[in-house]
Amino acid sequence: MRIVVAYKWTSDPQEATVRADGTVDWSRAKPGLSAYDPVAIELARQLAEAAGAELIGVTAGGKGVAAPIASKAALSRGLDRVVIVEDESLAEAGRSQLAAVLAEVIRHIGDVDLIVTGDSSVDVAAKMVPTVLAGELGWPAVAEVTAVSGQAGALRVERAIPGGVQVLEVSGPAVLAASADAAVPRVPGMKEVLAAAKKPVELLDLAALKVPAASVVMTVTGRSRPERKARKGQLIDTTDPAAAAAELVTALREAGAL
Amino acid sequence: MDFELTDEQELIREAVREFAEAEVAPIAAELDRDHRFPYELLPKLAELNLMGMPFPEKVGGAGADEVSYVIAVEELSRACASTGVIVSAHTSLATWPIYKFGTEAQHERYLHDLASGRRLGAFALTEPAAGTDAGAGTCTAILSGDEYILNGSKIFITNAPFAEVYIVFAKTDPAKGTRGMSAFIVEKNTPGFSVGEAEHKLGIRGSSTPPLYFSDCHIPKDALLDGEGYGFKVAMQTLDGGRIGIAAQALGIAQAALDASVAYAKERVQFGKPIADLQAIQWMIADMATEIDAARLLVYRAASCIDNDRPYSTEGAMAKLFASETATRVAGKAIQIHGGYGYTESYPVERNWRDAKITEIYEGTSEVQRMVIARSALR
Numbered sequence: 001m002r003i004v005v006a007y008k009w010t011s012d013p014q015e016a017t018v019r020a021d022g023t024v025d026w027s028r029a030k031p032g033l034s035a036y037d038p039v040a041i042e043l044a045r046q047l048a049e050a051a052g053a054e055l056i057g058v059t060a061g062g063k064g065v066a067a068p069i070a071s072k073a074a075l076s077r078g079l080d081r082v083v084i085v086e087d088e089s090l091a092e093a094g095r096s097q098l099a100a101v102l103a104e105v106i107r108h109i110g111d112v113d114l115i116v117t118g119d120s121s122v123d124v125a126a127k128m129v130p131t132v133l134a135g136e137l138g139w140p141a142v143a144e145v146t147a148v149s150g151q152a153g154a155l156r157v158e159r160a161i162p163g164g165v166q167v168l169e170v171s172g173p174a175v176l177a178a179s180a181d182a183a184v185p186r187v188p189g190m191k192e193v194l195a196a197a198k199k200p201v202e203l204l205d206l207a208a209l210k211v212p213a214a215s216v217v218m219t220v221t222g223r224s225r226p227e228r229k230a231r232k233g234q235l236i237d238t239t240d241p242a243a244a245a246a247e248l249v250t251a252l253r254e255a256g257a258l
Numbered sequence: 259m260d261f262e263l264t265d266e267q268e269l270i271r272e273a274v275r276e277f278a279e280a281e282v283a284p285i286a287a288e289l290d291r292d293h294r295f296p297y298e299l300l301p302k303l304a305e306l307n308l309m310g311m312p313f314p315e316k317v318g319g320a321g322a323d324e325v326s327y328v329i330a331v332e333e334l335s336r337a338c339a340s341t342g343v344i345v346s347a348h349t350s351l352a353t354w355p356i357y358k359f360g361t362e363a364q365h366e367r368y369l370h371d372l373a374s375g376r377r378l379g380a381f382a383l384t385e386p387a388a389g390t391d392a393g394a395g396t397c398t399a400i401l402s403g404d405e406y407i408l409n410g411s412k413i414f415i416t417n418a419p420f421a422e423v424y425i426v427f428a429k430t431d432p433a434k435g436t437r438g439m440s441a442f443i444v445e446k447n448t449p450g451f452s453v454g455e456a457e458h459k460l461g462i463r464g465s466s467t468p469p470l471y472f473s474d475c476h477i478p479k480d481a482l483l484d485g486e487g488y489g490f491k492v493a494m495q496t497l498d499g500g501r502i503g504i505a506a507q508a509l510g511i512a513q514a515a516l517d518a519s520v521a522y523a524k525e526r527v528q529f530g531k532p533i534a535d536l537q538a539i540q541w542m543i544a545d546m547a548t549e550i551d552a553a554r555l556l557v558y559r560a561a562s563c564i565d566n567d568r569p570y571s572t573e574g575a576m577a578k579l580f581a582s583e584t585a586t587r588v589a590g591k592a593i594q595i596h597g598g599y600g601y602t603e604s605y606p607v608e609r610n611w612r613d614a615k616i617t618e619i620y621e622g623t624s625e626v627q628r629m630v631i632a633r634s635a636l637r
Binding site: 032068069072073076187188189190191193194196197233235 | 266273305307322330532
């Protein structure tokens, strides 16, 4: 069985600032694994360990995604190897373009039985890539996945739905988007961090992948920045919890929030 | 000159921080309040290979470099200074002398278990009347046939009684002073060896530091570490490295105090604006950040000396002196920034300040560090 985790190496928006013209300044934001991707890796790793499967990481993006620290960060979380497409033309790639590239990477790897992704990317958070990727491959896509077990061609997938859990039996390859709390990621041990540099890293050339050109082109032509609202900075004395709660409710009502 | 950490050092910081924030920070205040040793953390620390970072994998360690090790102690201490010293004392004071001075048989018997974190270690040098003057200890180990007989007591022993392996220093020839001192490996349940009540301390209350008592305690002759009369050398060389771990602990405490201060200064509103907008606060934050950065450079430089097989005694002393005094100063300023709230247990900075003070005292007081540094400067 061969399981792929599609991960994203990106910057934390908490460390980014929005410029006056609405564009985002990422220059001081530290790059890292997208926040929910360790959850996806952990979910896939548990399945891989139980099924004796190979666990491969894939990613595509602009400059930096193939930096040694990026692949080591992913590999230290239990991946057996990673396959990376780094091309500056992908720095601002939309979800359709990214999914099309990832689909070609999956075809390049071959014999992939399952793709797991995070709930969403920490920077864009559109939750679209898993679905578009599945569409590119002609596979089913399942979102909000909370558990997965079984073997290739006979997977049992649980997904959260409003008011309960849906259990699916999947007979072929699929793309699963893990829910944000599907698994608690293991912290990489020191030996895992140090061993990451010894694992295989395959770099693919974007041009050689021959990704079909998109039939529709979308370009961002404008951005606006919402006006920042002044903070009230109102402190509530919590010595008496009941009085503090009453004061909070009153303040929220006065502000029109309740 | 390269000030950049390697990828591995960066990733080790991230991994240890992830662990510390998830598992250590949430219990830090409770450990302090209840004077409770975080026994439940030991298997988790071992699983992440944090109990033997600088030792080779073949002896049970993580195979990391010394810089990575001090980064790990720094990050653990940023969450909980007690946890930081538990790891530092175990690694630098208990495991290192066995790694450095132990025989093959001693490596076989103890090193793998200690470096992998299966067993906890402790270092027993200080005595009631022999602190900084470590050579004045009166604990004795008299050879009798195939055994040494230990008598005397030790105090302030970090990790006792939870430790299973103790490096104990005793006089094999009291007439020879420091040259009559020897080091021994003593196992926990040896008859005649007992542990007293834990001290109630100002800070690092999650770290247990009780006295040890030896009363006609028979230990095998092969428990001797590095030969009779070499104990003082073993102790001093061990402390040379150990104090870099304490410097890293101080660094973590200082960083925690700064982080708390920055967060508080941005949130706390006085005179209609966050106090971070006030120059008086900004200057304190600026001084704290600068001193911490300087301390970090000294600590990493000292660790780097070990990694590059260069002398590190003076560098370690400078790192510990500056980082420990920085931690106390920075934590004091952190309380000042927090105002009245900082003086209460509602915020962590009072704990940071209490935890910081010990770093100026143990594993060599600031005065001892100055002696070491002056001796080198005046040579």
